[in-house]
Amino acid sequence: MLESDDPDVRAVAAGAFADVAPDLSYAAGQAAYAGLAANHVAELKRRAQQKPPERPTLVELSDDQLVARFKDAAERESGTHFLDYLENSADKDLQNEIVVEVWDIMRQLKVRGLLPRLLPMLASEDLTVRREAATACLRVAAPQAEAALESVAHDGAYPDSFLAHEALANWRDKGQIVYGV
DSSP: OTTTHHHHHHHHHHTTTTTTHHHHHHHHHHHHHHHHOHHHHHHHHHTSSSSSOOSSSSTOOOOHHHHHHHHHHHHHHHHHHTSSSOOHHHHHHHHHHHHHHHHHHHHHHHHTTTTGGGGGGGSSSSHHHHHHHHHHTTTOHHHHHHHHHHHHHHHHTHHHHHHHHHHHHHHHSSSSTTTTO
């Protein structure tokens, strides 16, 4: 029932399992709202809570590893959208930590001239991955990056839609990329 195509069935199932499996129930409720499968939301949340390895550092990573690390960090950022900031202030701290990690990776990609390697991510189904890659690529492929941000801004869910609008406004109005890339 938690994986039903019918959002009403998922919502009822989420409520029914609240006492038995509260984490899964909460994920199922969020999944119904976001139009995603409950197990996908639960996996995103789990990944968001995993810390990246301390070694090798971003500077020590190979080019391929750095691009993969960007995708991983953006996917973990996506998972933070499903954490409970009201009940656990550490969840907001975790989100901020991951956002800073994404920015740091963007900067390292820029220094190495690797931002064009993010272009395939402009078609990602994960809205956060698409938004972050598009933001990073504005200076190297503006038309494609703007189109990707427009798609997230118009079709995406909060907070990705809001952040895509913000990135577009900063780029179009000020020629700035929000993250200093």
